[in-house]
Amino acid sequence: MRTLVLNAGYEPLAVVSFKRALLLVMNERATVIEKVDGQPVWGTRATYDRPAVIILTRYVRVPMSRRVPVTRRGVLRRDGYRCAYCGRAASTIDHVLPRSRGGADSWENLVACCLRCNNTKSDRTPQEMGWELRVTPRQPRGGEWTVRGTERADPVWKPYLAHAA
Ligand SMILES: [Zn+2]
Numbered sequence: 001m002r003t004l005v006l007n008a009g010y011e012p013l014a015v016v017s018f019k020r021a022l023l024l025v026m027n028e029r030a031t032v033i034e035k036v037d038g039q040p041v042w043g044t045r046a047t048y049d050r051p052a053v054i055i056l057t058r059y060v061r062v063p064m065s066r067r068v069p070v071t072r073r074g075v076l077r078r079d080g081y082r083c084a085y086c087g088r089a090a091s092t093i094d095h096v097l098p099r100s101r102g103g104a105d106s107w108e109n110l111v112a113c114c115l116r117c118n119n120t121k122s123d124r125t126p127q128e129m130g131w132e133l134r135v136t137p138r139q140p141r142g143g144e145w146t147v148r149g150t151e152r153a154d155p156v157w158k159p160y161l162a163h164a165a
Contacts, residue, residue: 003051008059021051030054079112088114098123107139
């Protein structure tokens with residue numbers, strides 16, 4: 001069951017799982033404007049209406065230029081599955097500027113990273129580690145990076161929804 005998310009100006013913004021929608025509602029970031037009748041959601045403390053459509057309480061600004069959506073797989077692919085710090089095989093992605101310190105989920109702030117470097121770096125910056133990036137992370141260009149079908153709805157809007165939450 002999926003929920004349509006409307007921006008505060010009523011324009012459709014994204015389709016998310018009803019669980020995520022409920023979280024936005026429970027955190028008072030959104031209100032339910034249409035529910036699914038007869039299918040309540042049983043929480044631990046209360047019963048909730050299953051949201052069909054929710055509207056964000058605060059307007060989320062969406063940039064005009066359409067960016068290539070950031071995905072974990074996309075970052076790994078862009079960096080050739082090589083760790084941006086040590087060059088070994090990478091299976092994880094790392095926030096260059098850690099998220100805990102305001103680092104964004106963006107092409108420019110995400111790099112492929114091996115598990116070892118990722119664990120060692122933790123929530124520090126490369127500068128603090130005395131590490132150098134082997135690549136300059138950028139948004140990839142070209143049609144091959146267009147995400148099609150079902151992958152589209154969530155990754156495209158995730159950064160904005162995260163911002164709203
Ligand atoms: Zn590494």
